[in-house]
Structure formats: structure tokens, C-alpha cells
Amino acid sequence: MTSAAPTNVCIIIAAKNAADTIARAIGSALAEPEVAEVVVIDDGSTDDTAAAARAADDASGRLHVVRFEENRGPAAARNHAIAVSRSPLLGVLDADDFFFPGRMARLLAQDGWDFVADNIAFIDAAQATAAERKIERFAPSPRLLDLVGFVDGNISRRGVRRGEIGFLKPLMRRSFLDEFHLRYNETLRLGEDFDLYARALAQGARYKIIHSCGYAAVVRGNSLSGSHRTIDLRRLYEADRAILAGTGLSGDVAAALRRHERHIRGRYELRHFLDLKNHEGFASAFAYALTHPAALPAIVGGIVGDKTERFRRSTSPAPVALGGTGDVRYLLEGLAVDRAE
Structure with missing residues (x-):
């Protein structure tokens, strides 16, 4: 048996x-x-x-x-x-x-x-x-x-x-x-x-x-x-930074974590810019972008990407409709x- x-x-x-x-x-x-x-x-x-x-x-x-x-x-x-x-x-x-x-x-x-x-x-x-x-x-x-x-x-x-x-x-x-x-x-x-x-x-x-x-x-x-708040993105890239602050990470591991942190931080910067535009107006959003030049590539790239998304065919195996x-x-x-x- x-x-x-x-x-x-x-x-x-x-x-x-x-x-x-x-x-x-x-x-x-x-x-x-x-x-x-x-x-x-x-x-x-x-x-x-x-x-x-x-x-x-x-x-x-x-x-x-x-x-x-x-x-x-x-x-x-x-x-x-x-x-x-x-x-x-x-x-x-x-x-x-x-x-x-x-x-x-x-x-x-x-x-x-x-x-x-x-x-x-x-x-x-x-x-x-x-x-x-x-x-x-x-x-x-x-x-x-x-x-x-x-x-x-x-x-x-x-x-x-x-x-x-x-x-x-x-x-x-x-x-x-x-x-x-x-x-x-x-x-x-x-x-x-x-x-x-x-x-x-x-x-x-x-x-x-x-x-x-x-x-x-x-x-x-x-x-x-499938939904999240802007602050959730910020907390996630801050969590990456907390791991990076630890000891004993190899150079390859630290580089990968920095790539992920930049990726999430870029998503945050775009979402934060759009939140400012929607709630406080374009002038406030533009002022934020000008005073945070490090965020500009993510903001500009994200806006261009969103505008051209419909021209790209999704290749995702994961949860799209x-x-x-x-x-x-x-x-x-x-x-x-x-x-x-």
C-alpha cells in the first residue's frame, strides 16, 4: 500500500x-x-x-x-x-x-x-x-x-x-x-x-x-x-535601497538592485508628475520637473512611451486581458x- x-x-x-x-x-x-x-x-x-x-x-x-x-x-x-x-x-x-x-x-x-x-x-x-x-x-x-x-x-x-x-x-x-x-x-x-x-x-x-x-x-x-498608488512605488524603491544598504552584496548583485531601483523610481517619478498635473495643474508639474532634473528622463520617456503604446504589439505571456x-x-x-x- x-x-x-x-x-x-x-x-x-x-x-x-x-x-x-x-x-x-x-x-x-x-x-x-x-x-x-x-x-x-x-x-x-x-x-x-x-x-x-x-x-x-x-x-x-x-x-x-x-x-x-x-x-x-x-x-x-x-x-x-x-x-x-x-x-x-x-x-x-x-x-x-x-x-x-x-x-x-x-x-x-x-x-x-x-x-x-x-x-x-x-x-x-x-x-x-x-x-x-x-x-x-x-x-x-x-x-x-x-x-x-x-x-x-x-x-x-x-x-x-x-x-x-x-x-x-x-x-x-x-x-x-x-x-x-x-x-x-x-x-x-x-x-x-x-x-x-x-x-x-x-x-x-x-x-x-x-x-x-x-x-x-x-x-x-x-x-x-492591478492597481496601486503612487506612494506604493516610492516605498518599493526605498525597499530596494534598504537592501542595498546591507553588507556582503557582490558587485553584480548591487548593480542589479540599482537597476531595479532606477526602474521603479522612474515609474514613481512619472506617476508623481502626472498626479501633480491632474491635481494641481501643469504649472505645478512643470515646476517639479524643472527642480528635479534627475527625474526628467523618466518623465519624458514615460510620456512618450504612453503616447506610442498603441502602436506596439504586446508580447507578454502574463496577465494582459x-x-x-x-x-x-x-x-x-x-x-x-x-x-x-
């Missing part, structure tokens, strides 16, 4: 106003035999997210729902889930996404990692129920991701929207997080995953990625992850070996 799969994984779901999708997310996590806990944090929802989450309980005793009366952000929600959970392995699932069956077994078949992630399939919301039949099976092709590759893989380019490898959703060893006192940065509401993984890699984390696809990211036009066509796009490139049954 085959022994039962060890239940040693906690799946963390930070949810805000996700009553329509939370049951599917929870159900996909509870269906994985290796999952010992599913911790849902209702982060100040104004709908029935908490009730919908509790209604998805399978009576196995593995589901725990905590409600924040006020929104604290995904980093705070995930840190609270880590604090109340006990499992040695931790994974994150967004409230409108779901797992394909067998994801945990494929990830846990790997060894030699502190973080391990698989491929992501981006699915149009209208096609989510039929997604499993459309997913191709990929040879695992495991490889380790270093900090330079990770940082450079999170610098987006025009025409390739939101395709950064920071979208990956790894399993994480609690022991590694605890050893280096790593938790999500609660000042961040954008890039909190990138920041945690970058800090872990700076501490020597082994981050393994495989091409097998077990995570379905649902593309929705009104997704909370799929238009209900049933297309499946993958974050990681790879050769399909056969169709899923």
Missing part, C-alpha cells in the same frame, strides 16, 4: 472583497493531501468574504478564517497567517486564483531548496472552470534562480506587461524565514513578494523553479493587484511534453 502524503504545508490566502472567488481558492488548496492548514485572512472586506470562506470548509479541521476589521494590506495579512500557523512549509494563494490538482506533490518531489515555485498559467476569468482541461504538461526542468537573475527578471519592459517572475508563488521553508528573521515588509502594498524573496536570496536562499504548471492566476479587469478567448498563457517558457488528461 502507498503511504499517505505528509501534511506539512500551510496555504495562506489574504483576501479582500473576494466573496465570489474565495470558495474556489480554498477548495483547490484543501484538495491537496499535503496541505495541513489553510489560513484565510479577511483583510477588512466590505462584502461577505469571511462568510463565504467559512462556507467552503470541508470539515477536515484544516481551515482557519481570521477577519481584520480594518484593511492592513497583504503583507500584514500574510505575516499574521504565518504567526498563527504551525506548518513547516508555507505557500501563498491569491483569493481569486486556484491550484491545479497535484501541485503540492510535484513541488515537494524536488529537493535542495528553501523556496520552490512552479509555472503559472494565466487564465481568463470567463474560462476558469474549464482551465484544467486546457493546461499543457511541461517537463519539470528544475533550476536554481540566483539573486541577479531574480532581480533582472522583475524589471518590466514596455509591450511586455506584468510578466515579472515575482509573480511566482513559491513554497517557503519556515525554518529559513525564522533563521534570518524574514517576514513581509508591512509598509509595502506593492512588490511585497519581490522584496521578501530578494531579501531571502541576499541571505543565500536556494530558490528552485520548475516548469511544471500547478498555479492558475485568473485575469480579471478589476483585480486589486485575454478577452474571453480561452487562451492560456504561461509565465515560464517551456516545451509541452503532453496534454493534461
Whole structure:
């Protein structure tokens, strides 16, 4: 007889106003035999997210729902889930996404990692129920991701929207997080995953990625992850600076982090300029640009890029609107070996 799969994984779901999708997310996590806990944090929802989450309980005793009366952000929600959970392995699932069956077994078949992630399939919301039949099976092709590759893989380019490898959703060893006192940065509401993984890699984390696809990211036009405030960009490039202020970084790593910091800071400068123009008028925005000459290349380049965007064809494999066509796009490139049954 085959022994039962060890239940040693906690799946963390930070949810805000996700009553329509939370049951599917929870159900996909509870269906994985290796999952010992599913911790849902209702982060100040104004709908029935908490009730919908509790209604998805399978009576196995593995589901725990905590409600924040006020929104604290995904980093705070995930840190609270880590604090109340006990499992040695931790994974994150967004409230409108779901797992394909067998994801945990494929990830846990790997060894030699502190973080391990698989491929992501981006699915149009209208096609989510039929997604499993459309997913191709990929040879695992495991490889380790270093900090330079990770940082450079999170610098987006025009025409390739939101395709950064920071979208990956790894399993994480609690022991590694605890050893280096790593938790999500609660000042961040954008890039909190990138920041945690970058800090872990700076501490020597082994981050393994495989091409097998077990995570379905649902593309929705009104997704909370698709919007952010100008101040969120500033806090993210300040987080880069905090890592750079640390000791022991190689020249290549520091250069990569500086590239990412300049990229995010450029996005911030453009957004800040446009905010000033919209709220205080062009004169105020122009005065800011003149008194901050270092910001001028980002402002001018961003405006020109925005004006010419419609003339460029997007090459993104990641979450652009799929238009209900049933297309499946993958974050990681790879050769399909056969169709899923």
C-alpha cells in the first residue's frame, strides 16, 4: 500500500472583497493531501468574504478564517497567517486564483531548496472552470534562480506587461524565514513578494523553479493587484535601497538592485508628475520637473512611451486581458511534453 502524503504545508490566502472567488481558492488548496492548514485572512472586506470562506470548509479541521476589521494590506495579512500557523512549509494563494490538482506533490518531489515555485498559467476569468482541461504538461526542468537573475527578471519592459517572475508563488521553508528573521515588509502594498524573496536570496536562499504548471492566476479587469498608488512605488524603491544598504552584496548583485531601483523610481517619478498635473495643474508639474532634473528622463520617456503604446504589439505571456478567448498563457517558457488528461 502507498503511504499517505505528509501534511506539512500551510496555504495562506489574504483576501479582500473576494466573496465570489474565495470558495474556489480554498477548495483547490484543501484538495491537496499535503496541505495541513489553510489560513484565510479577511483583510477588512466590505462584502461577505469571511462568510463565504467559512462556507467552503470541508470539515477536515484544516481551515482557519481570521477577519481584520480594518484593511492592513497583504503583507500584514500574510505575516499574521504565518504567526498563527504551525506548518513547516508555507505557500501563498491569491483569493481569486486556484491550484491545479497535484501541485503540492510535484513541488515537494524536488529537493535542495528553501523556496520552490512552479509555472503559472494565466487564465481568463470567463474560462476558469474549464482551465484544467486546457493546461499543457511541461517537463519539470528544475533550476536554481540566483539573486541577479531574480532581480533582472522583475524589471518590466514596455509591450511586455506584468510578466515579472515575482509573480511566482513559491513554497517557503519556515525554518529559513525564522533563521534570518524574514517576514513581509508591512509598509509595502506593492512588490511585497519581490522584496521578501530578494531579501531571502541576499541571505543565500536556494530558490528552485520548475516548469511544471500547478498555479492558475485568473485575469480579471478589476483585480486589486492591478492597481496601486503612487506612494506604493516610492516605498518599493526605498525597499530596494534598504537592501542595498546591507553588507556582503557582490558587485553584480548591487548593480542589479540599482537597476531595479532606477526602474521603479522612474515609474514613481512619472506617476508623481502626472498626479501633480491632474491635481494641481501643469504649472505645478512643470515646476517639479524643472527642480528635479534627475527625474526628467523618466518623465519624458514615460510620456512618450504612453503616447506610442498603441502602436506596439504586446508580447507578454502574463496577465494582459485575454478577452474571453480561452487562451492560456504561461509565465515560464517551456516545451509541452503532453496534454493534461
